[in-house]
Amino acid sequence: MEILNYAFMQRALIAAVLVGITAPAVGIYLVQRRQALMGDGIGHVAMTGVGLGFLLSWSPVWMATLVSVLGAVLMELIRWYGRTRGDIALAMLFYGGMAGGVMFINLAPTGSNANLTSYLFGSLSTVSESDVTAIGALAAFVVLVTVGLRRQLFAVSQDEEFARVTGLPVRALNLLTAVTAAVTVTVAMRVVGLLLVSALMVVPVAAAQQLSRSFAATFAIAVAVGVAVTLGGTVTSYYQDVPPGATIVLLTIGAFIVLTALAAPLARRRARAAAAAQPSGDPAECAIPASRGAGDGIGV
Amino acid sequence: MSEPVTEPVISLRGVRAELGSRPVLRGIDLTVRRGEVVALLGANGSGKSTAVRSVIGQVPVSAGRIELFGTERRRFRDWARVGYVPQRTTAAGGVPATVAEVVSSGRLSRSRFGVFRRADREAVHRALDLVGMADRARDSVNALSGGQHQRVLIARALVAGPELLIMDEPMAGVDLASQEVLAATLREQVAQGATVLLVLHELGPLEPLIDRAVVLRDGCVLHDGPPPKAVGQHALPGHDHVHPHAPAGAEPVRTGLLS
Numbered sequence: 001m002e003i004l005n006y007a008f009m010q011r012a013l014i015a016a017v018l019v020g021i022t023a024p025a026v027g028i029y030l031v032q033r034r035q036a037l038m039g040d041g042i043g044h045v046a047m048t049g050v051g052l053g054f055l056l057s058w059s060p061v062w063m064a065t066l067v068s069v070l071g072a073v074l075m076e077l078i079r080w081y082g083r084t085r086g087d088i089a090l091a092m093l094f095y096g097g098m099a100g101g102v103m104f105i106n107l108a109p110t111g112s113n114a115n116l117t118s119y120l121f122g123s124l125s126t127v128s129e130s131d132v133t134a135i136g137a138l139a140a141f142v143v144l145v146t147v148g149l150r151r152q153l154f155a156v157s158q159d160e161e162f163a164r165v166t167g168l169p170v171r172a173l174n175l176l177t178a179v180t181a182a183v184t185v186t187v188a189m190r191v192v193g194l195l196l197v198s199a200l201m202v203v204p205v206a207a208a209q210q211l212s213r214s215f216a217a218t219f220a221i222a223v224a225v226g227v228a229v230t231l232g233g234t235v236t237s238y239y240q241d242v243p244p245g246a247t248i249v250l251l252t253i254g255a256f257i258v259l260t261a262l263a264a265p266l267a268r269r270r271a272r273a274a275a276a277a278q279p280s281g282d283p284a285e286c287a288i289p290a291s292r293g294a295g296d297g298i299g300v
Numbered sequence: 301m302s303e304p305v306t307e308p309v310i311s312l313r314g315v316r317a318e319l320g321s322r323p324v325l326r327g328i329d330l331t332v333r334r335g336e337v338v339a340l341l342g343a344n345g346s347g348k349s350t351a352v353r354s355v356i357g358q359v360p361v362s363a364g365r366i367e368l369f370g371t372e373r374r375r376f377r378d379w380a381r382v383g384y385v386p387q388r389t390t391a392a393g394g395v396p397a398t399v400a401e402v403v404s405s406g407r408l409s410r411s412r413f414g415v416f417r418r419a420d421r422e423a424v425h426r427a428l429d430l431v432g433m434a435d436r437a438r439d440s441v442n443a444l445s446g447g448q449h450q451r452v453l454i455a456r457a458l459v460a461g462p463e464l465l466i467m468d469e470p471m472a473g474v475d476l477a478s479q480e481v482l483a484a485t486l487r488e489q490v491a492q493g494a495t496v497l498l499v500l501h502e503l504g505p506l507e508p509l510i511d512r513a514v515v516l517r518d519g520c521v522l523h524d525g526p527p528p529k530a531v532g533q534h535a536l537p538g539h540d541h542v543h544p545h546a547p548a549g550a551e552p553v554r555t556g557l558l559s
Contacts, residue, residue, distance in 0.1 A: 028395055031394045031395055032393040032394050032395040033393070033394065034393075034394045036394070149414065150414075151404070151405065151408060151411075151414035151416070152408065152414050154397070154401070154405060155405035155408055157393060158393040158397065158402065158405060159386065159393070159405075161353070161356070161358050161384075161386050162384055162386055162405070162406075162456070163405070163408075164356060164357060164358060165356050165379055165382055165383075165384035165409075165466075166379055166405065166406065166408045166409040166460070167377060167379030167380070167408075167409050168408060205395065209395065209396055212396055213396050213398060213438070213439065213440040213443075214396060214397060214398040214401055214438070214440070215395055215396065215397040215398070215401050216401070218395050218396055274439075274443070
């Protein structure tokens with residue numbers, strides 16, 4: 001394992017594993033809430049943070065964290081209050097964030113589009129010691145929230161209305177999910193880049209769903225897939241001289257295709273087992289369709 | 301029980317609510333006393349769902365007063381006493397979840413920090429047993445029929461052992477076998493002293509359980525008293541299915557399963 005002899009590769013592998021754990025861990029709640037593309041939106045907003053970091057000579061990672069957390073909170077507020085034109089407001093936030101990033105980095109004395117590219121598509125080999133510290137601290141926060149509060153976040157993401165009646169602080173938990181997603185975006189920024197972050201949040205979860213029936217299993221498989229592809233992609237990029245971010249995302253999609261192919265016979269076997277468990281079937285369920293659907297669907 | 305028997309469990313006084321700029325509730329009064337089973341009836345758009353959703357704080361109220369167990373709704377914290385069954389369409393996540401996982405979330409009102417103990421797991425099993433779904437605990441909810449899914453949502457509401465059950469259209473789109481299970485479950489809860497507020501499109505198989513019916517029309521209370529018998533609430537004045545696209549003066553369309 002000569003790959004481990006280089007300090008830059010050790011840092012790259014640590015960062016990759018942390019992203020492989022955190023991105024699907026947050027992504028599963030976004031997918032459950034049907035906000036799979038929220039990570040993409042936060043990634044756009046984070047670009048303004050990166051640009052501001054260069055302009056003010058701050059750490060781009062921390063500045064991006066700050067700006068994307070603010071952006072995620074703003075998106076959550078738009079979701080509460082902006083009933084009709086919420087999608088337009090979100091679009092403005094996304095593209096404003098992207099344009100702001102390009103603008104600020106060009107105004108910055110030390111910035112150039114080359115700097116921006118390393119954040120857009122990741123730059124795993126230039127991860128510094130202080131980056132690893134920042135990524136580690138942020139990843140610890142993400143794991144603490146997504147695992148420690150899994151029951152609460154599951155309830156809120158599954159059925160917000162019911163969660164309110166169990167007395168859960170629904171708004172606070174929604175904000176926490178948004179903030180955690182924003183933190184994850186900045187954790188993953190150096191590894192896969194802002195434009196590809198969302199893939200690591202969503203695709204491992206989609207892949208895991210092909211095999212699993214429970215939320216717990218989906219979570220575990222998604223994180224396993226995440227770690228496998230980030231490690232695999234990093235090692236591949238070392239030996240083959242290909243961009244790690246793109247390699248990781250393509251591997252993730254490959255994992256999705258493989259698991260989907262594996263799932264088909266599994267699903268058939270489960271269907272047979274279910275049919276065997278109910279020999280006579282349930283006659284009432286076949287005979288009577290959801291008969292009041294038509295009447296209920298008509299508003300006055 | 302600290303309250304006297306006659307104390308209302310749910311009390312709405314002059315409640316108004318708007319969705320957008322359209323008034324949906326135009327000052328309704330509704331009282332449900334301990335041990336009562338009250339059905340909230342009305343045509344589509346009469347405001348019956350909005351009324352129950354205002355009770356649980358899901359719909360903002362522009363005027364009036366709502367109390368739960370004698371406490372103003374905003375200050376009410378004792379949610380383990382309330383079991384809520386939403387309309388089935390609201391409860392669908394984008395990730396697979398097992399029946400047991402969904403029912404477990406109903407237990408969060410009892411386990412403060414989401415730490416699950418043995419008693420919680422036993423409660424989940426008991427609740428699933430009540431609705432005849434214990435053998436499906438490890439199945440994905442996506443694999444269930446509409447009626448089975450509804451039974452799971454009722455188990456989720458019962459798992460914390462509530463004194464008050466609020467159900468929004470529990471029989472909508474539910475097959476006959478599940479309707480019977482639901483009616484039996486509800487009968488058992490009522491026998492044990494539960495208070496129930498139901499939103500119903502029609503009385504149907506729950507009719508024998510219902511003590512009182514409140515009929516809404518255009519966001520106002522039209523009738524508050526004994527449930528309409530025999531011909532069902534379809535015979536009530538004003539309760540007809542007016543479809544906005546139907547030609548004026550057309551026969552009311554009856555879409556009810558058992559009407």
